[in-house]
Amino acid sequence: MSEKEEVKGLPVILDKKTALPLWIDQRVFPLQYYIPIKRIENFFKGLREGKILATKCKSCGRLFFPPQMDCPKCKTRDMEWVELSNEAELVSYTIIKVKPKTFGHYEDYIIAIGKLKKENINIFAWLKTSDPSKIRIGMKLKLVVSERLPEKYLVYEFVPAEDL
Amino acid sequence: MRNVAIVGIGHSKFGKRLDVSLPELAWEAIKEAIDDAGIDSSDIGFISLSNVGVWSSEVSPAAIILDYADLNPVEVIRVETACASGSAAVKAAYMAIASGQVDIAMALGVERMNEMKTPEVIEILARIGNYFWEFHNFGPTFVGYYALFATQYMNKYGATEEDLARVAVKNHYYASFNPKAHFPKKISLEDALNSPYIAWPLKLYDCSPISDGAAAVILASEEVARKLTDSPVWIRAIEGATARANHSKREDLLGIPSARIAAKKAYKKAGIDPENPIKYLDLAEVHDCFTIAEIMAYEDLGFAKRGEGYKLIREEQTYIGGLIPVNLSGGLKAKGHPIGATGVSMVAELTKQLRQEVERERQAPIEKGMALAHNVGGTGHYVFVTILSLHKP
Numbered sequence: 001m002s003e004k005e006e007v008k009g010l011p012v013i014l015d016k017k018t019a020l021p022l023w024i025d026q027r028v029f030p031l032q033y034y035i036p037i038k039r040i041e042n043f044f045k046g047l048r049e050g051k052i053l054a055t056k057c058k059s060c061g062r063l064f065f066p067p068q069m070d071c072p073k074c075k076t077r078d079m080e081w082v083e084l085s086n087e088a089e090l091v092s093y094t095i096i097k098v099k100p101k102t103f104g105h106y107e108d109y110i111i112a113i114g115k116l117k118k119e120n121i122n123i124f125a126w127l128k129t130s131d132p133s134k135i136r137i138g139m140k141l142k143l144v145v146s147e148r149l150p151e152k153y154l155v156y157e158f159v160p161a162e163d164l
Numbered sequence: 165m166r167n168v169a170i171v172g173i174g175h176s177k178f179g180k181r182l183d184v185s186l187p188e189l190a191w192e193a194i195k196e197a198i199d200d201a202g203i204d205s206s207d208i209g210f211i212s213l214s215n216v217g218v219w220s221s222e223v224s225p226a227a228i229i230l231d232y233a234d235l236n237p238v239e240v241i242r243v244e245t246a247c248a249s250g251s252a253a254v255k256a257a258y259m260a261i262a263s264g265q266v267d268i269a270m271a272l273g274v275e276r277m278n279e280m281k282t283p284e285v286i287e288i289l290a291r292i293g294n295y296f297w298e299f300h301n302f303g304p305t306f307v308g309y310y311a312l313f314a315t316q317y318m319n320k321y322g323a324t325e326e327d328l329a330r331v332a333v334k335n336h337y338y339a340s341f342n343p344k345a346h347f348p349k350k351i352s353l354e355d356a357l358n359s360p361y362i363a364w365p366l367k368l369y370d371c372s373p374i375s376d377g378a379a380a381v382i383l384a385s386e387e388v389a390r391k392l393t394d395s396p397v398w399i400r401a402i403e404g405a406t407a408r409a410n411h412s413k414r415e416d417l418l419g420i421p422s423a424r425i426a427a428k429k430a431y432k433k434a435g436i437d438p439e440n441p442i443k444y445l446d447l448a449e450v451h452d453c454f455t456i457a458e459i460m461a462y463e464d465l466g467f468a469k470r471g472e473g474y475k476l477i478r479e480e481q482t483y484i485g486g487l488i489p490v491n492l493s494g495g496l497k498a499k500g501h502p503i504g505a506t507g508v509s510m511v512a513e514l515t516k517q518l519r520q521e522v523e524r525e526r527q528a529p530i531e532k533g534m535a536l537a538h539n540v541g542g543t544g545h546y547v548f549v550t551i552l553s554l555h556k557p
Contacts, residue, residue: 020182025221035296066297066410092319092417094311095364096303100290101283103303111304113312113412122412126302137319148301155301 039069042081047154050145052086054119055079065121084123088114088141088158093127105150114141114158127158134160165262167557169389169396172201172382173512178346178500180278181376186220187232190274193378193505194233197270197512201382202392205233208382209266211240212256214249214273214504218288219280229274246292247453248404248541249273250379250507251548255402257383267388273508274378285374292542294410307371307454309543311363313417314456318365320418323459323474325365329356330477331455332369332497337483339494341525346375346500370455375500379509386556397515400534401433401551407544418471420544423464427538427549431466434534434551441466441536442488447517447528449510451540452495461538462490465549484528492517492526507548510537514552530554 006014011024037044046053055064057071058078064071069079093112096103103109112127123143129135140161148155174196176189184192198205213226222228226240243252250273257269277285289306291299298304304312317323333353339345356369389396405425408414415421431438436445448465452458462473467488476482482490493499493513496506514535516522528535533554540547 015182018182022182065412066294092312092316094304094308094315094366095361096305096308097360097364098286098305098307098362100287100299100303100305102287104283106303109303111302111308111312113417122414124298124302124410124412137316 040067043067044154046081046083047145047156052084052143052145052156053081054084056082063119063121065123084143085116085118086143087117087161088123088143089117090127090135090137090139090141090158091115091122092137093135095132110135112141112158114143116143123156123158125157129160130163166264167386168258168261168383168399169386170381170399170511170515170552171384171389171392171396172197172199172203173515174198174200174380175344175509175512176378177344178375178377178502178505178509180346181276182278186222186225186274186276187229189276189376189378190229190272191233193274193380194270194272197380197382201384203268203382205235207268208235208238208270210257210260210269211235211238212253212260212269212271213240213242214244214253214271214508215242215275216244216246216249216504219285220276221279225274229272245546246541247451247501247503248507248539248546248548249504250509251402251404251511251537251539251550252546253508254381254511254550255404255548257381258399258402261383261385267385269383270380271383271508271511272378272380273502273505275502275504276376277374277502278376282374297410305363307366308363309411310454310456311366312411313460313543314365314454316417317456317460321471321474325367326353326357327459327474327478328366328370328455329353331452331458332356334477334480334483335452335491335495335497338492338526339498341523342494342499343523345494345498346373346377347494347498366454366456372453372496372501375502377500377502377505377509379505379512381508381511381515395519395554397518398553398556399550400553400557401430402548403429403433404546404548405429406546409542409545411543419460419464420540420547422544422547423461423538423540423549426547427465430549430551434553436551438466444532445488445534445536446530446532447489447492447514448536448538449493449495449514450490450538451506452491452497453501453540455497457540458490458495465536465538484526489528492522492528507537507539510539511550511552518552518554
């Protein structure tokens with residue numbers, strides 16, 4: 001699609017391939033959400049201390065990750081915060097080559113699902129590795145807190161256990 | 165509950181439809197469906213609209229479409245179950261008639277995805293998952309989600325990238341005979357295998373395109389259907405199920421649990437033996453948004469044992485003449501995937517197949533008079549399985 005106006009006096013362009021006229025929307029605004037995190041604030045405090053926290057229902061013992069403060073089975077809000085172990089095994093992965101618009105500034109990244117051995121739950125996160133050719137399903141991973149650049153915020157990710 | 169029949173179908177050309185606006189595109193399907201049913205638009209008592217939107221400018225599209233098509237003051241609802249929204253619209257229209265609320269209802273699916281540029285559309289599609297816990301930090305694309313299934317499936321069962329490519333080759337083959345398909349052209353195995361990776365191990369030719377399109381079906385009660393047509397197609401079952409949103413919470417990524425549950429419910433309702441559904445079906449349209457999804461569908465629907473779906477395509481058993489022909493429309497892969505229209509399009513296509521009205525090269529032999537549609541939203545967040553039949557329930 002051509003960026004420049006091709007029809008004088010109107011915000012209309014002609015599609016490059018088909019020459020069909022398209023009106024360019026003049027009411028552009030950024031889409032940005034403000035998402036409440038009050039009830040799971042401890043999770044983010046945990047990240048600042050290098051911990052990855054989940055919630056556990058005090059009544060039935062069910063573990064929630066991502067953390068949630070309501071147990072839909074017991075219908076209770078009585079949850080405790082527990083630190084997750086960090087030893088994991090790779091369950092599946094993909095390498096994202098064609099990225100969403102807001103991820104366009106990153107190099108190709110690897111998304112992995114890893115199983116925490118102790119808790120028997122899965123975590124969805126990036127897998128950071130110096131050598132992607134060594135990735136194998138079942139390989140040992142560590143779940144760590146890291147800083148996401150260039151945005152500079154805390155996030156969790158997997159690294160191969162042998163890289164540590 | 166009353167019996168419900170399909171009495172009219174309409175289908176626009178799928179593709180990059182820069183020639184029409186959203187209401188203009190919807191009208192192409194509405195007009196065809198009303199003409200096919202032989203009714204007046206004022207006979208329609210209820211409309212369910214499937215439009216996922218966001219990539220198109222109208223925020224509340226139902227009103228704009230009804231106004232353009234002169235359908236007011238008909239009652240309307242809009243439904244959303246991601247890529248299965250079209251089936252949700254059919255279900256809503258089905259329930260309106262089955263329950264006795266109205267005698268004639270229309271399910272309409274329309275999507276104009278190319279009203280934004282491709283990177284933005286990829287972004288919006290990717291946000292169908294868990295926005296905060298999956299997308300925001302880790303940026304999966306929709307191809308990426310299905311790639312996680314493909315990696316695990318291929319690793320466990322020994323399917324290859326070539327097996328995936330065979331699905332694309334088949335679906336493009338049949339699309340080449342479907343003038344309404346987005347890509348009505350054949351491709352070779354080499355074309356598919358040589359295409360670039362989008363989300364390893366899935367390549368460009370493993371992916372359905374970003375399409376614009378519309379489809380409509382008109383449903384009627386048995387009494388009204390008998391007056392309108394000699395060849396009603398009956399909805400024998402339309403059953404849905406759901407699965408965990410976060411991919412980390414799924415038991416495995418080898419199949420879609422909600423598809424298995426929806427199929428089981430639909431088979432029971434339609435009187436199909438779940439151990440051998442192929443025996444009852446002339447053909448199926450399945451949700452091949454990515455090639456791996458078609459292979460998993462074979463298994464989730466019981467066409468193949470778990471872990472053996474890839475052998476069906478390797479042995480060409482899902483071509484006409486095989487065990488069960490699948491996606492003779494070209495599927496989402498080549499017919500196109502305007503996501504709100506897809507579920508309605510599947511039902512319209514199978515109705516046409518059962519009436520034996522499709523192009524000769526892609527017409528399934530109709531011997532049992534029964535067909536199945538499998539429509540997945542997200543990666544099984546929502547699934548509907550619909551069974552259509554020439555025989556009344």
